[in-house]
Amino acid sequence: MPTEISTLGEFGLIRHLTENITFQNKSTLYGVGDDAAVLSYSDNQQILVTTDLLLEGVHFDLTYVPLKHLGYKAAVVNFSDIYAMNGTPRQITVSLGISKRFCIEDMEMLYAGIRLACEDYGVDIVGGDTTSSLTGLTISITCIGEGEKDKIVYRNGAKESDLICVSGNLGAAYMGLQLLEREKLALAGKGDDIQPDFSGKEYILERQLKPEARRDIIIKLREAGIQPTAMMDISDGLSSELLHICKQSNVGCRIYEEHIPLDYQTAVMAEELNMNVTTCALNGGEDYELLFTVPIADYDKVSQIEGIRLIGHITAPDLGCAMIDRDGQEFELKAQGWNPLK
Amino acid sequence: MPTEISTLGEFGLIRHLTENITFQNKSTLYGVGDDAAVLSYSDNQQILVTTDLLLEGVHFDLTYVPLKHLGYKAAVVNFSDIYAMNGTPRQITVSLGISKRFCIEDMEMLYAGIRLACEDYGVDIVGGDTTSSLTGLTISITCIGEGEKDKIVYRNGAKESDLICVSGNLGAAYMGLQLLEREKLALAGKGDDIQPDFSGKEYILERQLKPEARRDIIIKLREAGIQPTAMMDISDGLSSELLHICKQSNVGCRIYEEHIPLDYQTAVMAEELNMNVTTCALNGGEDYELLFTVPIADYDKVSQIEGIRLIGHITAPDLGCAMIDRDGQEFELKAQGWNPLK
Numbered sequence: 074m075p076t077e078i079s080t081l082g083e084f085g086l087i088r089h090l091t092e093n094i095t096f097q098n099k100s101t102l103y104g105v106g107d108d109a110a111v112l113s114y115s116d117n118q119q120i121l122v123t124t125d126l127l128l129e130g131v132h133f134d135l136t137y138v139p140l141k142h143l144g145y146k147a148a149v150v151n152f153s154d155i156y157a158m159n160g161t162p163r164q165i166t167v168s169l170g171i172s173k174r175f176c177i178e179d180m181e182m183l184y185a186g187i188r189l190a191c192e193d194y195g196v197d198i199v200g201g202d203t204t205s206s207l208t209g210l211t212i213s214i215t216c217i218g219e220g221e222k223d224k225i226v227y228r229n230g231a232k233e234s235d236l237i238c239v240s241g242n243l244g245a246a247y248m249g250l251q252l253l254e255r256e257k258l259a260l261a262g263k264g265d266d267i268q269p270d271f272s273g274k275e276y277i278l279e280r281q282l283k284p285e286a287r288r289d290i291i292i293k294l295r296e297a298g299i300q301p302t303a304m305m306d307i308s309d310g311l312s313s314e315l316l317h318i319c320k321q322s323n324v325g326c327r328i329y330e331e332h333i334p335l336d337y338q339t340a341v342m343a344e345e346l347n348m349n350v351t352t353c354a355l356n357g358g359e360d361y362e363l364l365f366t367v368p369i370a371d372y373d374k375v376s377q378i379e380g381i382r383l384i385g386h387i388t389a390p391d392l393g394c395a396m397i398d399r400d401g402q403e404f405e406l407k408a409q410g411w412n413p414l415k
Numbered sequence: 416m417p418t419e420i421s422t423l424g425e426f427g428l429i430r431h432l433t434e435n436i437t438f439q440n441k442s443t444l445y446g447v448g449d450d451a452a453v454l455s456y457s458d459n460q461q462i463l464v465t466t467d468l469l470l471e472g473v474h475f476d477l478t479y480v481p482l483k484h485l486g487y488k489a490a491v492v493n494f495s496d497i498y499a500m501n502g503t504p505r506q507i508t509v510s511l512g513i514s515k516r517f518c519i520e521d522m523e524m525l526y527a528g529i530r531l532a533c534e535d536y537g538v539d540i541v542g543g544d545t546t547s548s549l550t551g552l553t554i555s556i557t558c559i560g561e562g563e564k565d566k567i568v569y570r571n572g573a574k575e576s577d578l579i580c581v582s583g584n585l586g587a588a589y590m591g592l593q594l595l596e597r598e599k600l601a602l603a604g605k606g607d608d609i610q611p612d613f614s615g616k617e618y619i620l621e622r623q624l625k626p627e628a629r630r631d632i633i634i635k636l637r638e639a640g641i642q643p644t645a646m647m648d649i650s651d652g653l654s655s656e657l658l659h660i661c662k663q664s665n666v667g668c669r670i671y672e673e674h675i676p677l678d679y680q681t682a683v684m685a686e687e688l689n690m691n692v693t694t695c696a697l698n699g700g701e702d703y704e705l706l707f708t709v710p711i712a713d714y715d716k717v718s719q720i721e722g723i724r725l726i727g728h729i730t731a732p733d734l735g736c737a738m739i740d741r742d743g744q745e746f747e748l749k750a751q752g753w754n755p756l757k
Contacts, residue, residue, distance in 0.1 A: 102461065103569070106570075106663070107500065107569050107570050107571075107647070108465060108496040108497070108499040108500050108570075108647050108648060109463040109464055109465035109496050109497055109499075109500045109502070109558075109560070110463070110464045110465070111461050111462070111463060111500070111562070111567060112461065112462040112463075112464060113461050113462065113564075114456060114462060115458060116457060116458040119444065119453050119454065119455050120453070120454040120455065120456060120462065120559075121451040121452070121453060121454075122451055122452045122454060122506070122508060122541065122542060122557075122559060123450060123451035123452070123508075123542065124508045124510055124542060124543060124544055124555070124557060125510070125544050126510035126511070126512055126544045126546055126553065126555055128512050128546065128547075128548050128549070128553065129549075130549045131512075131546060131547055131548060131549060132546070154450040154451050155450070155451055157450040157451075158449065158450050158451045158453070160451070164464070166464060166465075166466045166557060168466055168467070168468035168555055169468070170468055170470050170473075170553070199464065200464060200465065200466060201466060202466055202467050202468045204468055204470065204473060204474070205470075205473055206470050206473060207470070207471075207472045207473060207550070207551070208549070208550050208551075209549070209550075211468065211470065211512070211553055211555075213466070213468055213510055213553075213555035215464075215466055215508060215557040216451075217462075217464060217559075218451070220453070222455075225453055227445070227449050228448075228449050228450075229449075305449070305450050306450060321448070
């Protein structure tokens with residue numbers, strides 16, 4: 074039997090969801106339970122702050138996204154932004170707007186996902202706000218992290234001749250989303266006992282439903298002594314993000330289609346859907362891979378790191394931003410990624 | 416002519432709203448435009464973080480709340496939480512979920528209010544997220560501030576025999592809300608040219624529509640050398656907040672009805688509406704006054720500060736929490752303030 078949230082009220086629900094939270098970071102002094110959380114960072118660390126607002130029907134569809142996965146993802150996408158500054162996430166605040174459709178057990182699942190992500194990445198939940206909403210679920214997470222002075226990486230530091238690198242592979246999360254949307258349509262109105270067959274497509278589904286932030290890549294770069302000149306995470310698509318870096322760094326770029334990393338399942342799914350897999354990799358969002366540039370002098374070091382692919386190089390600004398396809402033709406890069414306000 | 420938001424898109428809108436932002440705090444190193452903002456606080460300062468989620472139809476009604484006022488209030492309520500820790504607000508992030516109903520000019524008004532509040536209180540806008548929403552307007556603001564080590568005031572430090580103090584007066588914002596609701600009903604369907612007459616009620620309207628955070632009181636307490644033992648801001652009503660302090664401090668309290676500060680307009684409006692003005696002061700929310708306790712040894716100092724009223728004292732926990740009315744009768748305090756999840 075689902076338990077109505079009104080039986081606990083605002084403060085009861087917050088207590089229920091946040092009880093037994095133990096802190097993993099010495100920078101966390103005081104968490105949930107007062108007007109504000111209290112943190113303490115040392116003079117050597119700079120503080121990073123990022124925030125994401127997720128709205129039901131715009132950013133997620135609960136007909137196929139389990140609440141625990143949603144909670145995990147909502148937290149991880151914020152961690153990803155902190156790693157993309159070459160930092161380490163330490164604390165989050167979690168604000169929820171909850172419509173009458175949801176029960177306490179639903180919020181327990183959502184919070185279980187958020188807490189799991191926090192455990193995995195060593196992040197503390199230190200506060201938030203919980204309220205009712207007239208329609209749907211609203212999730213607003215703010216993440217606070219730290220970065221060493223002089224080690225923080227911005228988007229605006231790419232230099233001519235720098236190498237352009239990406240972690241992992243691209244387009245998988247978008248293909249996972251397309252698959253989920255297709256099955257949702259196919260199964261609409263057919264009853265709950267018919268379940269879609271996702272065998273052989275587990276990887277792209279996981280990339281969509283339970284993405285990870287690339288902490289491992291940040292650690293590998295540090296261990297290799299590589300300081301990227303520019304970096305960001307790929308949430309709106311490679312094209313769009315690369316244009317951000319080039320614009321803010323006042324440079325151009327050339328990337329090579331044949332070097333864009335793709336997973337086998339991504340390619341298979343694109344073919345099934347009659348889509349161009351390169352287009353999916355360029356414009357599909359939510360991969361949360363890292364896009365970064367390194368000086369050409371780091372070529373040997375960076376090319377030895379597993380999970381990092383060199384896809385091109387930075388040019389003078391007047392050369393513009395383009396991809397060279399497998400036939401050697403140049404195509405101008407355009408920001409066709411997901412734009413929530415178009 | 417209203418301009419559709421889609422003409423700018425997400426990044427264009429953010430640029431448009433945040434251009435020309437200049438920073439007022441040396442702790443703000445980098446603001447909008449990267450994966451995260453970058454801040455730098457000194458070792459002597461602890462960092463305070465608070466967040467608020469405001470949803471249209473739940474927290475505000477745009478039929479009578481101007482967008483500029485809404486922006487101002489949305490920022491100020493967060494500043495109030497930082498002051499309530501005896502801290503100073505320094506940065507905010509602003510996340511907006513915007514439905515198709517809104518145009519660019521609407522968002523300019525909202526942002527003008529947020530920016531005005533930031534100017535007034537010396538706070539920097541350093542980031543946020545802007546996205547579409549299916550229904551209504553969503554505003555999520557996170558505020559970061561600083562407090563001196565050993566000067567931060569929690570809710571849990573109230574001691575037996577401490578004096579209970581409040582700033583300003585109570586119930587005014589709630590009476591302002593009742594007035595707006597009454598006029599909304601009275602004017603429904605009567606056309607835009609009929610405007611309600613609010614003369615003589617300006618003060619309670621301003622308390623509802625454009626509240627201020629009590630920075631002045633925090634400064635006065637510091638100047639007088641008074642360190643409160645417990646403090647919070649009154650957002651859900653005096654009763655509810657006092658119960659928080661007593662529960663978290665493990666104490667009881669006695670407050671005196673005759674000492675609860677009321678404004679004349681609050682009393683007049685309560686009478687017009689046939690409401691008990693004390694009940695409004697105890698349970699009406701959104702006053703954003705400060706509720707705090709000080710050691711009895713500070714009696715002389717605190718009673719000389721203009722704008723602070725002593726309303727009672729802290730007792731042993733077994734005496735419970737009660738108000739003594741004008742006839743000397745005791746009534747147990749109950750948390751009947753606004754509960755968004757009931």
